[in-house]
Amino acid sequence: MHSIASSPGGQVGVLLRHWRDLRRKSQLELSFDTGVSQRHLSFIEVGRSAPSRQMLIDIATALDMPLRDRNTLLLAGGYAPIYPDGAWDGPEMRSITKALERMLRQHEPFPALVMDRYWTVLMTNRSAPRFFSRFTDLSARKAPRNMLHLVFDPDGLRPCIADWPSVAESLIQRVHREAVGRVIDDRTKALLAALMAYPDVEPAWASLAAADIQGPTPVIPIGLVKDGRVLNYFSLVTTVGTPRTVAAQELRIECMVPADEATEALHAELMGEEPA
Secondary structure, three states: OOOHHHOOOOHHHHHHHHHHHHHOOOHHHHHHHHOOOHHHHHHHHOOOOOOOHHHHHHHHHHOOOOHHHHHHHHHHOOOOOOOOOOOOOOHHHHHHHHHHHHHHHHOOOOOEEEEOOOOEEEEEOOHHHHHHHOOOOHHHOOOOOEHHHHHHOOOOOHHHEEOHHHHHHHHHHHHHHOOHHHOOOHHHHHHHHHHHOOOOOOHHHHHHHHHOOOOOOOOEEEEEEEOOEEEEEEEEEEOOOOOOOHHHHHOEEEEEEEOOHHHHHHHHHHHOOOOO
16 A cells, blocks of 8 residues: 555645745755755655655754644654644643743733633733733633734724734734744634734735744733823743643743833732732
8 A cells, every 4th residue: 555655746745845835945955954865855745755754754853844734744644643732731731831820920910821823812820811801801702812802803902002003013923923833824824814804904914924024023012001091011922942742832921021110000000919
């Protein structure tokens, strides 16, 4: 029986050409990176050669493929996936979720939350829902909530965000920059389409973002207006280092920090707490 990869136009070849195009690598460049001859890579891509499991792993590593897509490549080659793809709060993630809980607690009294790759909120510290409830009715939104929809929805945080168009455009660009493996998958495309469908969202924001994908931005400014006063925050975005599971790679921890002393004082007043 022939594997999928050994048939002409097999799925492995399609996937490899797709990822080479995404990474803008020629067969020659990929050959240098993997130690696999250019001729052999050519045979794999046209379905004339079936690569070994280790060769697929080496190629996926050279192409910086996300773990989820590495599993897909292995399956296409007839091999079992090697990266666990369980729930973000599954047993194998216990040590990571405990560390995340500790990080969230330590960021009090400022908001901190953990999101998946599609900006769905998975965990928060105590301050996060209390803080956002000062600006919008969170109880009207069914959990799990999505932070991007909360920001773009005219019935969400949007009326309270200073210079909303600038913030919204920067978030569209963040979705592109921070996509796992720098790849916009189908669900991310659907999320972007939903955001672009909100009122007063400029189509040019999407084209600008797609044309200028750069490295992750460490500081993202945002101002929130309460009783005529603006509270300015920036976010620190953290990911799990050297992940070995799909869920771990796709987690994002976002911690909001006051951008100035005036905001820190206003934050304490807003939350009914003494300044740190």
